[in-house]
Amino acid sequence: MFLSGVRLTTATTTSRISYSHLLNRGCSLSGSYQQFPNLSISKSILSSSINSQIQQQRYFSSNKNSNSSSSSFNIRPRNRPIDIEHKMNEFNSDKIYKFAGIQLLVGEDKNQNIEAARKAIEEAASNGANIICLPECFNCPYSTSVFNEYAEKFGGPTTTMLADAAKRLKIWLIGGSIPERGDDGKIYNCSFIFNPSGELVGKHRKIHLFDINVPGKITFRESEILSPGETPTIIELGDGVRLGVGICYDIRFPELAMLYAKEGCQILVYPGAFNMTTGPAHWELLQRGRAVDNQVYVAAVSPARNPKSTYTAWGHSTVVSPWGDIVSTTEHDPTIIYANIELAKVKEMRTNIPVYQQKKLTTTFKI
Amino acid sequence: MFLSGVRLTTATTTSRISYSHLLNRGCSLSGSYQQFPNLSISKSILSSSINSQIQQQRYFSSNKNSNSSSSSFNIRPRNRPIDIEHKMNEFNSDKIYKFAGIQLLVGEDKNQNIEAARKAIEEAASNGANIICLPECFNCPYSTSVFNEYAEKFGGPTTTMLADAAKRLKIWLIGGSIPERGDDGKIYNCSFIFNPSGELVGKHRKIHLFDINVPGKITFRESEILSPGETPTIIELGDGVRLGVGICYDIRFPELAMLYAKEGCQILVYPGAFNMTTGPAHWELLQRGRAVDNQVYVAAVSPARNPKSTYTAWGHSTVVSPWGDIVSTTEHDPTIIYANIELAKVKEMRTNIPVYQQKKLTTTFKI
Numbered sequence: 001m002f003l004s005g006v007r008l009t010t011a012t013t014t015s016r017i018s019y020s021h022l023l024n025r026g027c028s029l030s031g032s033y034q035q036f037p038n039l040s041i042s043k044s045i046l047s048s049s050i051n052s053q054i055q056q057q058r059y060f061s062s063n064k065n066s067n068s069s070s071s072s073f074n075i076r077p078r079n080r081p082i083d084i085e086h087k088m089n090e091f092n093s094d095k096i097y098k099f100a101g102i103q104l105l106v107g108e109d110k111n112q113n114i115e116a117a118r119k120a121i122e123e124a125a126s127n128g129a130n131i132i133c134l135p136e137c138f139n140c141p142y143s144t145s146v147f148n149e150y151a152e153k154f155g156g157p158t159t160t161m162l163a164d165a166a167k168r169l170k171i172w173l174i175g176g177s178i179p180e181r182g183d184d185g186k187i188y189n190c191s192f193i194f195n196p197s198g199e200l201v202g203k204h205r206k207i208h209l210f211d212i213n214v215p216g217k218i219t220f221r222e223s224e225i226l227s228p229g230e231t232p233t234i235i236e237l238g239d240g241v242r243l244g245v246g247i248c249y250d251i252r253f254p255e256l257a258m259l260y261a262k263e264g265c266q267i268l269v270y271p272g273a274f275n276m277t278t279g280p281a282h283w284e285l286l287q288r289g290r291a292v293d294n295q296v297y298v299a300a301v302s303p304a305r306n307p308k309s310t311y312t313a314w315g316h317s318t319v320v321s322p323w324g325d326i327v328s329t330t331e332h333d334p335t336i337i338y339a340n341i342e343l344a345k346v347k348e349m350r351t352n353i354p355v356y357q358q359k360k361l362t363t364t365f366k367i
Numbered sequence: 368m369f370l371s372g373v374r375l376t377t378a379t380t381t382s383r384i385s386y387s388h389l390l391n392r393g394c395s396l397s398g399s400y401q402q403f404p405n406l407s408i409s410k411s412i413l414s415s416s417i418n419s420q421i422q423q424q425r426y427f428s429s430n431k432n433s434n435s436s437s438s439s440f441n442i443r444p445r446n447r448p449i450d451i452e453h454k455m456n457e458f459n460s461d462k463i464y465k466f467a468g469i470q471l472l473v474g475e476d477k478n479q480n481i482e483a484a485r486k487a488i489e490e491a492a493s494n495g496a497n498i499i500c501l502p503e504c505f506n507c508p509y510s511t512s513v514f515n516e517y518a519e520k521f522g523g524p525t526t527t528m529l530a531d532a533a534k535r536l537k538i539w540l541i542g543g544s545i546p547e548r549g550d551d552g553k554i555y556n557c558s559f560i561f562n563p564s565g566e567l568v569g570k571h572r573k574i575h576l577f578d579i580n581v582p583g584k585i586t587f588r589e590s591e592i593l594s595p596g597e598t599p600t601i602i603e604l605g606d607g608v609r610l611g612v613g614i615c616y617d618i619r620f621p622e623l624a625m626l627y628a629k630e631g632c633q634i635l636v637y638p639g640a641f642n643m644t645t646g647p648a649h650w651e652l653l654q655r656g657r658a659v660d661n662q663v664y665v666a667a668v669s670p671a672r673n674p675k676s677t678y679t680a681w682g683h684s685t686v687v688s689p690w691g692d693i694v695s696t697t698e699h700d701p702t703i704i705y706a707n708i709e710l711a712k713v714k715e716m717r718t719n720i721p722v723y724q725q726k727k728l729t730t731t732f733k734i
Contacts, residue, residue: 034708061641093471102641207727207728208726211721211725212719212720212721213718213719214719215719228727230727232728252660252720253722253727253728254621255625255726255728255729258621258622259728272431278720281659281690282659285655285659285691286656286659287657288652289652289653289655289656289660290654292649292653292656293619293621293656323648324649324652325648344705351580352579352580352581353579353645354578354579355619355620358575358620359575359620359622360575360597360620361599361620361623362622362627
């Protein structure tokens with residue numbers, strides 16, 4: 001079975017084989033997994049000369065309840081060449097991308113949501129955007145009570161539309177996020193990412209689930225229904241340009257952005273839906289902080305505010321430059337924001353204030 | 368020889384024996400170094416059950432030029448018990464401190480600078496402040512060309528004034544920074560910190576030297592004359608309350624603040640002197656970012672702007688709450704800012720949005 005515009009072989013395989021499963025097989029890109037030419041985090045990990053299972057440990061802590069805290073030290077990679085300066089400066093700084101963030105009004109009708117997304121993607125592309133991002137939960141109200149009902153596997157109507165649009169419009173498409181029904185039966189808050197050929201080149205399952213309780217203001221527990229992702233997601237755009245993906249609450253964790261920058265990303269994209277408490281307090285601050293600390297462009301794309309929804313999104317989709325300037329932003333109504341992503345500005349800031357070459361501390365978390 | 372108000376035995380020993388020397392001797396607090404009862408980073412490190420030299424490696428990367436990247440893995444501690452939740456919540460959240468940040472006008476006359484600082488400290492204490500912080504380079508113009516001329520050892524006129532003021536006024540005193548002439552002959556940008564008994568309880572040598580070049584705007588190279596510090600500095604205020612110290616450019620490195628939070632700090636203090644380029648762009652942003660990411664109070668204390676100086680300080684001394692709110696700030700004229708540091712707000716935010724318990728990624732730098 002082939003879906004229009006989708007390389008289903010790749011896609012289906014991707015949805016069936018989890019990243020960790022791939023990684024645990026110790027594959028290399030020169031081996032049997034070349035059918036994932038653009039599945040970039042896998043590429044990044046698999047192309048390393050070291051055992052991939054060991055490499056995976058670099059990203060993730062050992063289970064803090066497993067009484068195996070020493071093991072994460074024992075199995076760390078040895079003699080792994082790291083040259084941050086080289087990696088971080090090895091990109092074509094003449095490149096300019098036109099980014100579009102679609103602040104979509106999301107309702108209860110899934111088909112209508114998909115159709116509205118399709119139309120907005122077409123509009124953004126017609127205006128010259130070549131990287132387009134949808135908001136978190138763009139086919140589904142943001143509510144734990146409905147994630148199960150709206151969830152779909154890769155190859156369902158939502159991802160089919162995305163793959164088709166990406167191919168037809170020749171755009172990089174970060175599909176915001178949708179509730180994904182995994183082959184393991186679990187539900188993830190997942191962003192499917194497509195290249196201009198309509199190929200799935202990454203899927204980011206939200207790593208840090210939104211479990212907060214600000215009494216009298218906002219209480220939400222994604223973990224009631226969702227399972228967390230386990231893998232940072234890096235998309236290779238070509239010419240050494242890399243884009244890292246996080247979803248909403250992931251932006252609260254500096255180490256994800258730091259990891260992306262260290263791995264050579266110049267652009268971070270966070271589909272997200274902050275609320276009326278954390279939105280005005282932290283939405284823009286976190287974006288500007290990640291941008292300046294890591295000298296990257298940061299784009300965060302929210303749903304529009306829907307007065308009928310139980311969860312009131314803050315809106316204010318925004319793009320921030322590496323210097324921390326707001327390149328583009330908006331209020332809470334449905335709209336599309338545009339921003340030029342000028343890689344020269346990344347190079348300039350990294351040259352002028354070379355913090356990654358000046359870092360002296362090693363810090364780890366959950367060791 | 369005894370200086371008024373200073374436990375010179377402790378002080379002189381501290382200035383003669385570097386921390387790393389202490390650490391390399393594998394001492395424990397129950398051993399011969401109990402004369403440093405409040406030298407908190409040492410206490411924190413030395414009280415660990417593991418070999419202190421190994422522990423030190425936790426903080427610092429191996430030399431990237433030494434071709435020994437594997438060694439930092441081999442000598443990492445094993446079976447070190449870490450319970451972030453326990454440590455981070457183990458403080459008296461009823462405590463309220465009154466913080467004062469002295470935005471001092473610094474001129475070329477060292478004695479006048481010291482005297483102006485003394486008067487301002489007395490004024491702040493008379494207004495009820497019990498944690499008082501001076502700005503970066505408060506006895507010396509901020510210029511690499513004069514650091515050598517103004518540099519002094521511990522026990523010189525500046526630190527003698529500080530020790531005396533802390534004891535007499537019964538305050539915690541973070542002595543901004545001064546050019547310190549080390550016993551190794553090197554010059555450091557160093558903050559001497561005193562407890563309300565006038566005892567030296569820490570000295571923070573600026574870890575990340577300010578070497579930046581924003582063409583046409585600001586070029587500065589501290590490393591022309593200064594040597595970098597090597598040790599994070601944590602001050603135990605009692606009741607489980609901990610204060611971490613950084614100097615100016617140190618604030619650009621998220622991992623220092625993350626390390627402090629993980630080690631139980633609720634308050635971070637950065638004497639600093641941002642300039643007219645990076646000041647308006649990043650001074651407040653970095654403070655608010657560190658505060659929200661790590662759920663700590665952040666205080667940053669600048670010199671006042673002196674139109675006669677070659678380096679134009681941004682001013683804008685500021686205190687930020689863990690929620691990212693500006694508790695207190697000012698413009699660039701000489702003044703003292705005050706802020707209540709309410710530990711209940713740290714506890715509240717860490718309870719409501721428990722990011723440190725939710726962290727999943729391990730990331731390292733300069734490995």
